[in-house]
Amino acid sequence: MTESNTAPDVKPGRLSASEYERNFSDLHPLLAPHEASVEADRCYFCYDAPCVQACPTSIDIPQFIRQISTGNPTGSAKTIYDQNILGGMCARVCPTETLCEQVCVREVAEGKPVKIGQLQRYATDHFMASRETTPYTRKSPTGKKVAVVGAGPAGLACAHALAVEGHDIDLFDANEKPGGLNEYGIASYKSVDNFAAREVAFVLSIGGITLKTGSKLGETVQLSELRTQYDAVFLGIGLGGVNALGLENEAKDGVLDAVDFIAGLRQADDYATLPVGRKVVVIGGGMTAVDIAVQTKLLGAEDVTIAYRRGQERMNASEYEQYLAQTNGVKILTWAQPKTLIASNGHVEAVELERTQDDNGQLKGTGETLTLEADMVFKAVGQALVPADLNGSSPNIRIEKGRIVVDADRKTSLADVWAGGDCVLGGDDLTVAAVEDGKIAAASIHSALSA
Known part of the structure; x- marks a missing residue:
């Protein structure tokens, strides 16, 4: 294995102001x-x-x-x-x-x-x-109070539906802004003009929802306390942990979590202030991998490669998203998994990948390797639930395969707790699926509170 002699090239302002504006304009402009x-x-x-x-x-x-x-x-x-x-x-x-x-x-x-x-x-x-408000009117107050933890799609949908029924909602979120992945995780060219924040304001216009930002479950807010203070609890907490590659040098400069970088990009007032490498490698095959790959290309990276361990047909990113990546100059390298992160002077400078193959349904390495120079390596290999955030209830909430177990009504193993969105077992990693979870849970909560 030969280390690269090229120094990392990571810097902001690779493009002109007009190029940034064009690159991050609306992907699908509004129809006339x-x-x-x-x-x-x-x-x-x-x-x-x-x-x-x-x-x-x-x-x-x-x-x-x-x-x-x-x-x-x-x-x-x-x-x-x-x-x-x-x-x-x-x-x-x-x-x-x-x-x-x-x-x-x-x-x-x-x-x-x-x-x-x-x-x-x-x-x-x-x-x-x-119109500034949703097309609904709140029913008479019920006197019931519900804690909704997580102001992402699932939590917002649940809170709005319950507010319509006349219940009072305290909506907690760990971030400074509500919206969840709609605010922090969506590619910027998909949601322009501060739309995520405007839609949150639209949802909250129903009334009866008190927003409490900077409130993280497991730290400033405890599930056990919420269960004693509220008539019901809904958890739409998403996945707060990021899966690791498990490789040496993963903590070196230039090895970054794609989710964190996208969040910073979403909150940036000036794209020219965001440093990006000339050569970028993204590890993963889902929507996040495509989003970070395309956006680094739009920030001025010259060579961007998505490395995925299986075939392209197995990628979680849709065919359209893959097409979007490729038409923006992103290379998709399949049947390759990261083996070694090569670093020098505290900064990543290359990724050694091992070729893989399908052996009767089992993914196996072939022993053949290739090395890609990289100023930045992004991890986009999925997120994980942080079980410690749910500690404190007796009995503990049931978790399987790293997710909260819910029934068809999105009810957990705890009689007064419901959950939905990415944090639940069997859930789809889609905004629309999270909204449906919030709707279903709200209907079940309302039925329980009305009994």
Whole structure:
């Protein structure tokens, strides 16, 4: 193995102001009214539509598209919000190409689906531009109080639904800003103009929800205390830990968590202040891997490679996301897993990868290696629940395979605690799935509190 003699090249300001502005502009600009009308007219308004069945939140897609086609975007948005109060963000980040649009009759017949996601954004953006509050009114106060821990998609959906029913909600979040991954984890070109914060304000406009930021479960907030102080608790805490590569030199400069870097990028006022390497390697194959790879390329990195241990068809990132990466100049290297992080003078400078193969369903190394020079190496190999954050209740909440166990109503092993989103066993790593968890849990909590 030969170490590189090239010094790490990590610096900010690789591009001009106009290049940053262009690179991080809206990935899918808002449809104009005429464009939306033409696209809506392509819908067949199917009975028992497959797109509705494919939507995790069961939005009546033919109905909201028909309302757009008849010049009623306000009613269209209401149809969306009835099932998904975070419909605006989901329209931006939901992998519609693998959900509703994949089963669209137009896609099956012509290979060109109705642009459901963009039409959903058209309706919800129209509504939020003309109204400051959600289209719902709170019912009479019930006197019941619920603690919702985590102000991400699951927590926001749960809090809003419970507030509508007249319950009072304390919404806790560990970060300075609410929104969860919508605020801190979404690629910047997917959510521009501070939309995540604006949507949170929209959700909170229902009233009855008190936001408590800087409140981390297991530190400033304890589950055992919440259970004694509130009538019910919902946990939408996400995954606070980051999986490690388990390699020597992982703590060296230049070896970074992709999630942390994306969070910093999302909060940056000036992209020119963000240092990026000339040569970047990303370890992983999911949406986070694509997001960090594309964004480092947009920040001015010249050579960006995603290294994934299995075949491209096994990547968790959708085909569209893979296409997005490749059209932005990102290389995707498959059947390669990290073996050694090579460092010099305290900074990573290369990654040695071992070629892999599938041996009757088992991933095995072949012994063949290759080395990629790298000024920065990003870990995007998944996140993990931090069980210690849940300590203090008696009995302890049930956890399996590193996730909270819930039933169909999103109820945990504790009678007064529900959970949803990334932190639960069997959950999908999707904003829209987290919203559905929050909805289901809220309905179950309301039923329990009304008994």
